[in-house]
Amino acid sequence: MTTVIFPGRFESLEKISKFVKKAARNAGLGEDAVYGVELAVDEACSNIIEHAYQGENVGDIECTCEVTVSGIKIVICDNGQPFDPGQVPKPDLSSPVEERKKGGLGLFYIDQMMDEARFEFTPGKNKLIMIKHK
Amino acid sequence: MTTVIFPGRFESLEKISKFVKKAARNAGLGEDAVYGVELAVDEACSNIIEHAYQGENVGDIECTCEVTVSGIKIVICDNGQPFDPGQVPKPDLSSPVEERKKGGLGLFYIDQMMDEARFEFTPGKNKLIMIKHK
Amino acid sequence: MEITTTQYNRCDVVKMTGRVDTYTAPKLQETMDAVVESGKNNIVFDMSEVDFLSSKGLWVLTETQKKCKKQRGKLVLVNTDEKIRKSFDLVGMGDYFDIFDDLTAAVGSF
Amino acid sequence: MEITTTQYNRCDVVKMTGRVDTYTAPKLQETMDAVVESGKNNIVFDMSEVDFLSSKGLWVLTETQKKCKKQRGKLVLVNTDEKIRKSFDLVGMGDYFDIFDDLTAAVGSF
Numbered sequence: 223m224t225t226v227i228f229p230g231r232f233e234s235l236e237k238i239s240k241f242v243k244k245a246a247r248n249a250g251l252g253e254d255a256v257y258g259v260e261l262a263v264d265e266a267c268s269n270i271i272e273h274a275y276q277g278e279n280v281g282d283i284e285c286t287c288e289v290t291v292s293g294i295k296i297v298i299c300d301n302g303q304p305f306d307p308g309q310v311p312k313p314d315l316s317s318p319v320e321e322r323k324k325g326g327l328g329l330f331y332i333d334q335m336m337d338e339a340r341f342e343f344t345p346g347k348n349k350l351i352m353i354k355h356k
Numbered sequence: 357m358t359t360v361i362f363p364g365r366f367e368s369l370e371k372i373s374k375f376v377k378k379a380a381r382n383a384g385l386g387e388d389a390v391y392g393v394e395l396a397v398d399e400a401c402s403n404i405i406e407h408a409y410q411g412e413n414v415g416d417i418e419c420t421c422e423v424t425v426s427g428i429k430i431v432i433c434d435n436g437q438p439f440d441p442g443q444v445p446k447p448d449l450s451s452p453v454e455e456r457k458k459g460g461l462g463l464f465y466i467d468q469m470m471d472e473a474r475f476e477f478t479p480g481k482n483k484l485i486m487i488k489h490k
Numbered sequence: 491m492e493i494t495t496t497q498y499n500r501c502d503v504v505k506m507t508g509r510v511d512t513y514t515a516p517k518l519q520e521t522m523d524a525v526v527e528s529g530k531n532n533i534v535f536d537m538s539e540v541d542f543l544s545s546k547g548l549w550v551l552t553e554t555q556k557k558c559k560k561q562r563g564k565l566v567l568v569n570t571d572e573k574i575r576k577s578f579d580l581v582g583m584g585d586y587f588d589i590f591d592d593l594t595a596a597v598g599s600f
Numbered sequence: 601m602e603i604t605t606t607q608y609n610r611c612d613v614v615k616m617t618g619r620v621d622t623y624t625a626p627k628l629q630e631t632m633d634a635v636v637e638s639g640k641n642n643i644v645f646d647m648s649e650v651d652f653l654s655s656k657g658l659w660v661l662t663e664t665q666k667k668c669k670k671q672r673g674k675l676v677l678v679n680t681d682e683k684i685r686k687s688f689d690l691v692g693m694g695d696y697f698d699i700f701d702d703l704t705a706a707v708g709s710f
C-alpha cells in the first residue's frame with residue numbers, strides 16, 4: 223500500500239497518472255484496464271481541483287494505491303467542499319452531440335471504468351474509493 | 357577483369373546494373389559515381405537492344421568490368437548494326453521542356469556520367485569503352 | 491507536451507504529443523481556435539502521439555468540430571489510440587469524428 | 601518492382617518501387633495514363649523507393665506532366681533521390697517538377 227500526497231493543481235495530473243498506472247501494472251491489470259484506471263483517477267482528481275477546492279493550489283490530493291488479490295484498490299482523499307453524488311444529473315449520451323451540454327462526463331467515466339466506485343464524506347474529509355479487478 | 361554475357365532484352369537491364377554496380381563499388385567508387393556508372397551502362401545497353409539489335413532477343417550484350425588503379429573500365433560489346441555517333445544530333449537541353457522532342461538523352465548521359473566514353477566499330481562487333489575514375 | 495500546426499492547401503494539421511487532460515486541454519483549445527480564427531475550417535488532429543485524453547480533451551474536440559461545421563468544414567482525427575476510441579464509444583460519440591489510420595489519407599480527404 | 605495507386609480527394613498517389621528503366625517504364629506510363637484517363641489530373645509520384653531512373657523513366661514523367669498540365673493539373677514528385685535529382689538538373693529539367701520531401705505535404709499541396 224503506497225500513499226502519495228500531490229498539490230491540488232492541474233499540473234499534478236500527469237504525476238498522479240504515472241503513480242496509479244505503475245501501481246495498476248504492478249497489480250497485474252491489462253493495458254485496457256490500466257487506461258481505465260488512469261481515466262477514472264484523472265477525472266476524479268480534476269473534479270477535486272475544480273469542484274471540491276474550486277481552484278488550483280487550495281488543498282492537497284492524497285492518493286493511495288493498494289494491490290489486492292483481485293486487482294487494485296485506489297483511495298483518493300481531499301478536504302474541500304463535499305457534494306452529493308446522488309444529486310448530480312446523469313449525462314445525456316444519446317442526443318446528437320451538437321445539442322448536448324458540455325461537461326458532466328467525468329463521474330460517468332469513473333463509474334464505467336471501475337468495477338466499484340463510491341464516495342464517503344466525513345467532516346473535513348472526502349474520500350473516493352475505487353476498485354478495479356484484473 | 358570479369359566478363360558476363362547477357363541476353364539482349366530489357367529484362368536483363370537490372371541484372372547488368374547489379375553486375376556493374378558491384379564492380380564499381382569494388383573499384384572504390386563513391387555512391388554518386390556508382391550511380392553515374394549505372395546510368396551510363398543502362399542507357400548504353402538499352403540503346404543496343406533498341407537501336408543496334410532493333411528489338412529484344414536478337415543478340416547478346418557482353419559486358420566486361422575491369423578494376424584499374426584509377427577506377428573502373430567498362431567495355432560493352434554487341435554484334436548488331438553499327439552507327440556513327442558523330443552524326444547523332446546533340447539533345448536540346450535549353451528549350452522549355454514542353455517544346456522538346458522526346459528521346460536523345462542516353463548518349464548525353466553516357467558522356468556526362470563517365471570520364472571517358474568512346475565507340476569502336478569493327479566488322480561484326482560494336483564496342484563501347486567507358487572509364488570512370490575514383 | 492508539444493503542439494505543432496502545419497498548413498496545407500485545404501486543411502491544417504494539428505499534432506499534439508502526450509496527454510490531453512485538464513492541464514493541457516486549454517492549450518489545445520487555443521491552438522484549434524487560432525486555426526479556425528485564421529479562416530481555416532478543415533482540421534486534421536494527428537493523435538498518433540496522444541496517449542491519454544480525458545473528458546476535458548473530448549470537449550475540446552467536440553467544440554472544435556462544432557466550430558468547423560458551422561463554417562462548413564470538418565475536424566477529422568488520425569491514429570486515435572484504440573483505448574481512446576472506446577472512450578468515445580462509451581459516451582455515444584464514436585461516430586462524431588471521422589478517424590483515419592494514416593495522416594496522408596486524412597489530409598487527402600479534403 | 602511494384603506500382604500502387606491510391607486515390608485521394610484532390611489527387612492520386614502513384615508509388616513505384618525499384619528501378620524505372622526501359623523494362624519497367626512502360627508499366628509506369630500505363631499506370632499514369634490510366635490515372636489521367638480516369639479524369640484525375642493531379643498526380644503525386646512517390647519515389648521514396650525508386651532507386652534508379654533512366655532517360656526512359658524521365659520521359660514518362662515529362663509526358664505525364666504534359667498530360668496533367670493540359671488538363672490544368674500537375675504531376676509532383678516526392679522523396680526523389682538526390683542522385684536522380686542531379687540527373688534532372690543535368691538536362692535542364694531540375695525545375696520541371698515540384699519535389700516534396702514528404703508525402704503528406706505533396707498530397708496537401710492540392
Ligand SMILES: Nc1ncnc2c1ncn2[C@@H]1O[C@H](COP(=O)(O)OP(=O)(O)O)[C@@H](O)[C@H]1O
Nearest residue numbers: 269270273274304305310325326327328329330
Ligand atoms: N469531487 C467533487 N467535489 C464536488 N463536486 C463534484 C465533484 N465531482 C463532481 N462534482 C459535481 O458533479 C458534477 C459532474 O461532474 P463530472 O461528471 O465530473 O463532470 P464535470 O466536472 O465536467 O462537470 C460537477 O459539475 C460537480 O457539480
Ligand SMILES: Nc1ncnc2c1ncn2[C@@H]1O[C@H](COP(=O)(O)OP(=O)(O)O)[C@@H](O)[C@H]1O
Nearest residue numbers: 403404407408438439444459460461462463464
Ligand atoms: N548502340 C547504338 N546502336 C545504334 N544506334 C544508336 C546506338 N546508340 C544510340 N544510337 C542512335 O543515337 C540516337 C540517340 O541515342 P540516345 O541519346 O541514347 O537517345 P534515344 O535512344 O532515347 O533516342 C538514337 O536515336 C540512335 O539513332
